[in-house]
Amino acid sequence: MNRSKRALAAACAAVFCVSTGLASAASVPSSQSIATGFGSTTWYVSDQGGTGAGPFSGSCSGGPGLVITDASGPTGASDAYDHAWVIFVNGVPYSVGPTVDLTGTTYTGPASLMSGLNVSVQYHFVPGDAVARILVTLQNPGASAVAVPVQVSNNWGSDSTTTIRATSSGDAVVGTDDRWIITSDSYGPSDPVNLSVMYGEGAGVVPAAYTTTVFGCAGAEGLGTTFNMNVPAGQTQRLMMFAGLGGVMENNNTVLSAQASASFFASLDSLDPAWIVGVGQAELDSIVNWGPAAPAFSSCAGEGYVGDQFKLCQVICSSSLTGKPITPLIRLWTSTYGADPLCPSATAPLLVN
Ligand SMILES: [Ca+2]
Ligand SMILES: [Ca+2]
Numbered sequence: 001m002n003r004s005k006r007a008l009a010a011a012c013a014a015v016f017c018v019s020t021g022l023a024s025a026a027s028v029p030s031s032q033s034i035a036t037g038f039g040s041t042t043w044y045v046s047d048q049g050g051t052g053a054g055p056f057s058g059s060c061s062g063g064p065g066l067v068i069t070d071a072s073g074p075t076g077a078s079d080a081y082d083h084a085w086v087i088f089v090n091g092v093p094y095s096v097g098p099t100v101d102l103t104g105t106t107y108t109g110p111a112s113l114m115s116g117l118n119v120s121v122q123y124h125f126v127p128g129d130a131v132a133r134i135l136v137t138l139q140n141p142g143a144s145a146v147a148v149p150v151q152v153s154n155n156w157g158s159d160s161t162t163t164i165r166a167t168s169s170g171d172a173v174v175g176t177d178d179r180w181i182i183t184s185d186s187y188g189p190s191d192p193v194n195l196s197v198m199y200g201e202g203a204g205v206v207p208a209a210y211t212t213t214v215f216g217c218a219g220a221e222g223l224g225t226t227f228n229m230n231v232p233a234g235q236t237q238r239l240m241m242f243a244g245l246g247g248v249m250e251n252n253n254t255v256l257s258a259q260a261s262a263s264f265f266a267s268l269d270s271l272d273p274a275w276i277v278g279v280g281q282a283e284l285d286s287i288v289n290w291g292p293a294a295p296a297f298s299s300c301a302g303e304g305y306v307g308d309q310f311k312l313c314q315v316i317c318s319s320s321l322t323g324k325p326i327t328p329l330i331r332l333w334t335s336t337y338g339a340d341p342l343c344p345s346a347t348a349p350l351l352v353n
Helices: 003-022 255-265 281-286 307-322 327-337
Strands: 026-029 032-035 042-046 067-072 086-089 099-103 106-108 112-114 117-125 131-139 146-155 163-167 180-184 194-197 209-213 221-231 236-245
Touching: 032 099, 042 117, 067 236, 086 117, 086 131, 131 146, 131 221, 163 255, 180 255, 194 255, 221 236, 236 255, 236 281, 307 327
Parallel strands: none
Antiparallel strands: 026 099, 032 042, 042 067, 086 146, 099 106, 106 117, 112 117, 117 131, 131 236, 146 221, 163 180, 180 194, 194 236, 209 221
């Protein structure tokens, strides 16, 4: 977790943007194992996530339902999940059927009419980190608003030894004020550490409830999340969530690294650009569980900087484009002006860590 890693990720994101743009869409069977190349990180997906009894009861019976059945973290530690990231609409699991689109590491299910909404779910498995992005699209084709609960159900591989290691509120207790939650087993950890990011700062829609008891699958320990949605007629709303494994941005399996990584999942501005690759502006604008991003940087002059501040802005921004070391300049900026500088090369503040 350091600036160079983050800057590198941003640069890779730009390149990857081009490569995914060229990657051809392919219709593939819905059962897939997707290794992302970040250590041994591997995600297993299928359409067997049904429980027979809704999101937070029943069992992993294997009925229709899109699911990340399991995942291995960057170190190769296996058994992150016993079925997770199943999306239920009013208690019914979203199912993709026999085939899906797989473009690069982006797995996209077809739209399915559920409770009056066209629902689709996409999993994007980030190549450079042990991170999955879960994007739920709810499109209302009707003439009146649709109010419906959307439930997200995760059963942990850590089973009866599940331990809540950290939450974004600063304690080890799960509450709806928690944007993210880190759990693991009570060993080394042995199974991959699990980071679950359910919403961002400034969100218009946050979970109405969390439960740590879900459907049974080698125990019922997990994280169940309920969003009470209300999608206006003719409109589209989206929910974006993230899953992290092990050290998340580091190739290890420590709670400390997962916790350091979690701090980057605060807002649209702090997210690594690589994590939202492929999500267009219109889609970002429709995401209701993250607050809007800060206005884009225009230019040093356009920001209204004058004198020394204008000159320092120019040096930092031109150096950030050429890759020269800029940390001392950023420290000077931050200590003088009390905020992180912004540059056109970065969609997020240039954080000093
Ligand atoms: Ca379990
Ligand atoms: Ca908490």
